[in-house]
Amino acid sequence: MKHRPDIDEQAYWLILSQDKLVQSKGQACLIKQSWSELSFISAYADDVVKVGEYRQSNCYMVDLGQETPEHDDLELVSLRAALMSEQQDAFNILARAWQVALFLRTHKYCGQCGSQMEAVNWELAMHCHRCQHRCYPRISPCIIVAIRKGQQILLAQGAHHKGGMYSTLAGFVESGESLEQAVHREVMEEVGIKVKNLRYFSSQPWPFPHSLMVGFLAEWDEGDIQVDGKEILAADWFDFNNLPLIPPSFSIAGQLIQTTINAPDQSF
Missing domain, CATH: 3.90.79.20 (Nucleoside Triphosphate Pyrophosphohydrolase)
Structure with a gap:
């Protein structure tokens, strides 16, 4: 290493x-x-x-x-x-x-016995020679989903978004939860609606601080948008030809938005 x-x-x-x-x-x-x-x-x-x-x-x-x-x-x-x-x-x-x-x-010391750890020279890992505990980089899976309703897409402004940017919904996967379950839970918690026709899109490493974003496309099923005003400040349905400020195209959020806009209705 x-x-x-x-x-x-x-x-x-x-x-x-x-x-x-x-x-x-x-x-x-x-x-x-x-x-x-x-x-x-x-x-x-x-x-x-x-x-x-x-x-x-x-x-x-x-x-x-x-x-x-x-x-x-x-x-x-x-x-x-x-x-x-x-x-x-x-x-x-x-x-x-x-x-x-x-x-x-964050792994200079062993989380099991407190001793100083050393880098392993043949792989990306830290090793404790006192108790033999070995650590590897943490990866936190997150879901991110673009939701379509006819010729509109749901975009939200999170508390961490700068400059009035709107993006797709995202959230961490909880212990014991599948990716699909995380999508349904996060969407309900953040905007109070149900989605259907969920399908995998792609993934992207995201270093804030150590996430793996797993992208999905979905359709609105039922419910009206309701935000908590804390984690999500605002959310709405936007016409494809009248979008707010959105993430750049190299980000998975930007790619999800463009795919949703470009896909015909029958592809969902």
């Missing part, structure tokens, strides 16, 4: 500080340089983690924790802003890097 870098290898670097990305001012979030050029993180040579490949080059992650690099040509960018501004191929590697960093940050 840890990888001491070759000093001259040209690679892409994702450098994390607190909950932000370190990037060169005015440049993309992934820095392409050799390790010898990254003098401001030279002390972290033993903490480099390979998180995959990007555009035919290795991609490495360095987590500075709560430290902030002091360099005039660098700036800190929020993770969400970086993800929203990058291309799809960059989104995937950014998402993985943040989830790996969060896992390593």
